[in-house]
Amino acid sequence: MKRETVICGFWLLLSLYSSIESYRLGLSAANRPGPGFFPLIAATGIGVIAALRLIGSVRTGVSAKNPDLGIAGEAKLVLYVIAGMTAYAFLLEPLGFFLCTLLLVAFYLKVIAGRGWLITLIFASVVALTSHIFFDVLLRAELPRGVLDWWM
Amino acid sequence: MATLDALTQGIFIAASPLNLLYGFLGVLLGTLVGVLPGLGPAGAIALLLPLALHAPPLAYLIMLFGITYGAQYGGSTTSILVNIPGEASSVITCLDGYAMARQGRAGPALGIAAFGSFIGGTISIFGLAYLAPALAEFGLHFGPPEYAALMLFGLTALVYLAHGAMDKAILMALFGILLASVGLDPVTGQPRFTFDILVLRDGVGLTPVVIGLFGISEVLVNLRSEAGEIFQKKITGLLPTSEDWKDSAMPIARGTILGFLVGAIPGLNVVIATFAAYALEKKVSKHPEKFGRGAIEGVAAPETANNAASCSGWIPLLSLGLPTGSVTSLIFGALLIHGLAPGPLFIKNSPEIFWGVLGSMVIGNVLLLILNLPLIGLWIKVLQVPYFFLFPLIILFGIIGAYTTSGTTGDVVIMIIFGVVGYLMRKFAYEPAPMVLGLVIGPLLETAIRRSMIMSKGSVAIFFQRPIAAFFMSAALLMLLSPLLTRRRIGHEIIEKLEET
Numbered sequence: 001m002k003r004e005t006v007i008c009g010f011w012l013l014l015s016l017y018s019s020i021e022s023y024r025l026g027l028s029a030a031n032r033p034g035p036g037f038f039p040l041i042a043a044t045g046i047g048v049i050a051a052l053r054l055i056g057s058v059r060t061g062v063s064a065k066n067p068d069l070g071i072a073g074e075a076k077l078v079l080y081v082i083a084g085m086t087a088y089a090f091l092l093e094p095l096g097f098f099l100c101t102l103l104l105v106a107f108y109l110k111v112i113a114g115r116g117w118l119i120t121l122i123f124a125s126v127v128a129l130t131s132h133i134f135f136d137v138l139l140r141a142e143l144p145r146g147v148l149d150w151w152m
Numbered sequence: 153m154a155t156l157d158a159l160t161q162g163i164f165i166a167a168s169p170l171n172l173l174y175g176f177l178g179v180l181l182g183t184l185v186g187v188l189p190g191l192g193p194a195g196a197i198a199l200l201l202p203l204a205l206h207a208p209p210l211a212y213l214i215m216l217f218g219i220t221y222g223a224q225y226g227g228s229t230t231s232i233l234v235n236i237p238g239e240a241s242s243v244i245t246c247l248d249g250y251a252m253a254r255q256g257r258a259g260p261a262l263g264i265a266a267f268g269s270f271i272g273g274t275i276s277i278f279g280l281a282y283l284a285p286a287l288a289e290f291g292l293h294f295g296p297p298e299y300a301a302l303m304l305f306g307l308t309a310l311v312y313l314a315h316g317a318m319d320k321a322i323l324m325a326l327f328g329i330l331l332a333s334v335g336l337d338p339v340t341g342q343p344r345f346t347f348d349i350l351v352l353r354d355g356v357g358l359t360p361v362v363i364g365l366f367g368i369s370e371v372l373v374n375l376r377s378e379a380g381e382i383f384q385k386k387i388t389g390l391l392p393t394s395e396d397w398k399d400s401a402m403p404i405a406r407g408t409i410l411g412f413l414v415g416a417i418p419g420l421n422v423v424i425a426t427f428a429a430y431a432l433e434k435k436v437s438k439h440p441e442k443f444g445r446g447a448i449e450g451v452a453a454p455e456t457a458n459n460a461a462s463c464s465g466w467i468p469l470l471s472l473g474l475p476t477g478s479v480t481s482l483i484f485g486a487l488l489i490h491g492l493a494p495g496p497l498f499i500k501n502s503p504e505i506f507w508g509v510l511g512s513m514v515i516g517n518v519l520l521l522i523l524n525l526p527l528i529g530l531w532i533k534v535l536q537v538p539y540f541f542l543f544p545l546i547i548l549f550g551i552i553g554a555y556t557t558s559g560t561t562g563d564v565v566i567m568i569i570f571g572v573v574g575y576l577m578r579k580f581a582y583e584p585a586p587m588v589l590g591l592v593i594g595p596l597l598e599t600a601i602r603r604s605m606i607m608s609k610g611s612v613a614i615f616f617q618r619p620i621a622a623f624f625m626s627a628a629l630l631m632l633l634s635p636l637l638t639r640r641r642i643g644h645e646i647i648e649k650l651e652e653t
Contacts, residue, residue, distance in 0.1 A: 007580060011323065018330055018345075025337075025344055031610030035337035035344055038598040042330040049323045071579055077375045081547070082572060085368075088551060089564040105544045112375070113540030123541065131548060139206065141556050 008054035015047030080112050096146025097136060102128040158503070159281050162511030165504060171211050175512045178215035179520050182222020186242075187230055187531045188542070193223040194478040195370050198362035199546075201486060202553040209490040210505050214512040216486055217466075220479055221273055221513065224422070224458045225520050228265040229531050232258055232451070241422040241458040244430045248443065248450030255446050262528060263390040264400050264448055265455040270521045272408040272456035276463035277513045279412050280470075284499065284506075287471035291496030294472075296607065297614050300600035301624035303593050306474045307586070308628040309418045314583045318635060321586045324577075328590020329597070331356050338599055351562030358485040360554040360567035361591060365584045366478070367550045368567060369574025371543045390525050392448070400452035403433050407453040411460030418468045418476045422461045429457035463513060469494060470506060478585040481592040 021036075022043055028034030071078075088104050095103075106124035109115045115123075135141040166175060185196040196219050203212060227242035232249035245265065252261040294302065307325050314321035334345045335355030346352040392400065407429040414425040433453040434443045443450050468474040473495030475481040487494045492502055499506045524531075554567035577584055608614035616622045 003580075014327075014330075021345060025342065029610065031605060031608075033602045033605050035340055035342045038601065039330055039333040039344065042326045042333070045326040046323060046330065049319050049326070053319060074372075074376055078372050078575065081372060081375065081543075082568060085547060085551065085564075085568050085571070089561045089568065092551075092555070092561055092564070101548060105548070108544040108547075109540065113538075115540070127545065127548065131552070135552055141552065142559065143552070143555065 002057060004057040005054065008050045008057065011046055011050035012054070015043045015050060018043035019047065077112055081108070084108060092146075093144045094146055096148050097143035098128050098132045098148055099146060101131055155281050155285070158507045159278070159510055159514070162507030162509070163514055164511070165210070165508040166214060166512035166515050170208065171214050171508065171512060172515070174207070174211035174215040175218050175516050176519060178218020179222035179225075179516045179523070181215075182219035182224075183226035183229075183520065183524060183527075183531070184534065185219065186223035186226020186228075187534055192366065192370070193220050194362070194482060195366040195546075196223075197479060197482045197486075198359070198366045199549045199553050201359045201362065201482065201489070202556045209492065210508045212490070213483070213486065213505065213509055214516075216483055217509055217513060218516050220483075221459060221462050221516060222520060224273075224455075224462050225266065225269050225524055226531070227458075228269070228451075228455050229262065229524075229528065230535060232261045232265065233532065234535060241426050241462075242455075243423070244426045244454045245451055247430075248445070248447050251444065251446035252448065252451065257446065259390045260392045260396050260448065261451050263392045263525065264396060264452045266390075266521055266524055267392070268400065268404045268407065268452045268456035269459040270517050271404055272411055272458075272460035273463050273517045274514060275408050276412045276415070276460040277510055277517070279416075280463055280467055281510055283416070283464075284467050284471040287467060288496045288499045291472045294496065294620065295618075296600045296603035297618055297621040298624070300597060300604055301615055301621040301628070302472060302474055303597045303600065305624040305628045306418045306468065306476055307589055307593065307597075308631050310476060310589055311586050312631040313424070314586060316581050316583070320582050324582055324584070325586035325590040328587035328592075329594040330590075331361075331587075332591050332594020333598065338595055339602060349562070351558065351560060351566070354558075355595075356566065356591070357557055357563055358482075358591060359557045360563040361570045362478075362482060362485075362588060363550045363553050364567040364570025364572075365574035365577075365588065367546055367553075368571025369578060369584075371546050372571065372575040373578055374539060375543065390528070396448050399448050403429075403449040403453035404456045406432060406436075407456030408460045411457030412464045414457070415461030415464035416467045418474060422458045422465065425457040425461035426454035429453040459517075470498060472496060473498065475589055475592055478588050481585075481588045484592050 018039055022040035023036055025036035025039070026034035027036050027040060084104050084107050088100050091103075092100050102124050105127045106120050109120040109123055110117070132143075136143050136145075165171065181196060181200075182193060185193055197216050200216065200219075207215075224241060228245050228249065231242040231245040232253050235246050235250040249261045249265070252258060311318060311321040311325055332355070334352055336342065336353060337344055343353060410429050410432060411422075411425045414428060415422065430443075430450060430453055433449050434440045437443065437447075437449060439447075465476065465480065468476050469480045469484060473484075473493070475484040475494075484494055487498075492498065492505060550567060550571075551564055554563045555561065557563050574584055576582075577587075604614050605612075614621070615625050
């Protein structure tokens with residue numbers, strides 16, 4: 001399946017869902033537009049453009065090749081980075097800022113950058129400590145302290 | 153005279169120790185992000201948006217403005233030394249700047265870039281000081297239909313001049329507007345598209361979205377990047393010779409005027425100003441064959457134009473409240489966070505902010521000139537820092553920024569989602585700027601359109617019956633429909649050239 005078809009399909013689905021939801025919210029009369037009026041205009045616009053692009057893509061034929069965007073080559077790295085951030089988001093409150101930061105930076109340096117343990121641990125510790133002092137102590141950013149609450 | 157007095161007053165306000173410190177940090181950070189190819193001013197401002205909750209408004213804005221013009225200075229360093237533009241606005245500088253570095257003339261290239269930027273930027277600030285209040289006075293006549301038409305015009309101009317396909321840019325703008333309608337309806341208070349998720353009741357936050365779109369996605373795209381190879385590591389003779397000055401004087405003068413004019417027009421941007429300045433110099437030169445082979449005019453003109461345009465680019469935002477791109481949209485958001493309403497009344501209601509920011513720009517340009525030439529050695533060292541040390545820091549700042557916005561991990565999740573969205577957008581050639589603008593002006597546009605419809609009892613003719621609204625609507629329609637008639641977008645050769653480069 002052509003990549004453009006998939007992308008247009010996504011936009012069309014988004015447009016369809018948003019249009020139905022906008023209608024459900026209420027369009028009211030033109031002289032007093034309701035909550036669904038404005039989103040409906042945006043959703044309809046998205047649908048029209050996606051449909052035009054889809055027609056254009058079908059017209060160019062199925063033989064048109066998808067250009068290589070280099071996603072496959074870096075997919076593993078991208079997934080690791082996203083996984084690290086997602087884990088950080090969910091562990092931030094239970095583990096606390098300091099521990100989470102230490103683990104995240106260490107994970108990125110060891111797994112993604114392939115550095116040795118010594119550099120990884122030194123860099124991760126320095127980043128975790130300085131960011132804790134800067135954001136938590138100096139700027140009082142009220143970051144979660146988690147399991148280390150008794151110590152900090 | 154009153155303008156000069158006000159500007160002088162602004163310089164005094166900006167020279168207070170706290171404002172000076174923030175200004176210094178702003179230009180320093182700006183130069184740093186300009187030097188680093190993996191992070192732009194939009195990303196840096198996005199990462200710093202949460203600081204708005206803690207910092208004094210003027211000092212904070214001085215810092216953000218400093219980042220934007222500081223980045224123009226920094227961007228030229230990488231173009232000249234490594235042949236990698238730190239910023240899109242320094243792409244054209246690579247051609248002659250790097251050629252000069254290969255001839256052992258990196259010093260004069262960096263020097264003329266700094267002096268040109270200083271001259272262009274400073275003159276442009278004076279232009280901004282005279283033009284913005286006059287335009288704001290004109291904006292006082294605006295009612296809801298005029299505002300709606302002006303915002304539609306700004307959005308259309310950005311879409312018209314976007315890189316790549318125009319329909320994709322429209323799609324992005326509409327997607328931004330749709331995202332802006334998430335949360336409580338501004339008139340009835342009814343929840344829209346919230347899926348009963350608490351964090352969405354206040355809408356999709358600008359801060360986590362832009363940190364994801366500009367900060368996180370930059371990291372994802374640059375994960376495999378390596379530190380650039382520096383051709384000339386020891387830089388000497390930064391001060392241009394009298395011969396260099398003779399060759400550069402007129403390009404600097406023309407670059408200033410052209411940059412100022414291009415930057416002030418909504419939709420046109422700094423990048424276009426640099427290409428236009430380069431093309432003009434090549435056209436008027438007696439030796440066009442020298443361009444691309446180390447002509448100092450090819451560095452002086454675009455580097456002057458980018459700073460002049462980056463200063464005059466604030467005119468639509470500060471006088472009419474019209475953001476014209478990602479960076480101005482972010483500053484628009486920062487003003488809103490501080491309870492400052494950008495628009496025609498902004499200069500009248502917050503003169504100390506407006507003139508203080510302008511004063512800081514004058515000081516900032518001097519600071520950049522004093523700081524940057526001696527700091528070239530430091531920037532060279534920064535360029536050699538491996539990316540794997542930098543990206544965990546960018547991600548960490550992003551997470552902290554998103555978390556401190558609301559103190560919940562919900563905003564961190566939104567940031568991650570938009571980081572992935574931004575990554576895919578870059579890969580599939582969808583521009584983020586129209587989406588951000590749509591997200592920022594969406595609520596204002598909706599309110600203006602709904603009020604206009606109530607005023608006109610449901611007739612859309614109101615947008616064409618009032619002269620100012622009719623002018624903006626006609627211009628917007630012309631831009632939208634012209635590609636159907638001419639099969640070309642005016643001025644698009646420059647954008648295409650940029651894409652080729």
